[in-house]
Amino acid sequence: xxxxxxxxxxxxxxxxxxxxxxxxxxxxxxxxxxxxxxxxxxxxxxxxxxxxxxxxxxxxxxxxxx
Numbered sequence: 001x002x003x004x005x006x007x008x009x010x011x012x013x014x015x016x017x018x019x020x021x022x023x024x025x026x027x028x029x030x031x032x033x034x035x036x037x038x039x040x041x042x043x044x045x046x047x048x049x050x051x052x053x054x055x056x057x058x059x060x061x062x063x064x065x066x
Contacts, residue, residue, distance in 0.1 A: 024062075041064045
């Protein structure tokens with residue numbers, strides 16, 4: 001990471017470098033990633049609703065096909 005680099009920038013780099021089969025994301029935390037790579041290469045495998053676990057965001061597991 002360099003000054004000014006965000007966690008989302010780092011996540012995008014890692015995904016493009018390693019092409020994971022699965023991603024686990026808090027819904028809405030990385031909108032650029034979700035609207036780009038995830039939208040183009042992944043499908044929802046499982047979603048855990050925030051209300052069931054008293055967290056602010058749903059937790060989403062995606063299966064990806066690079």
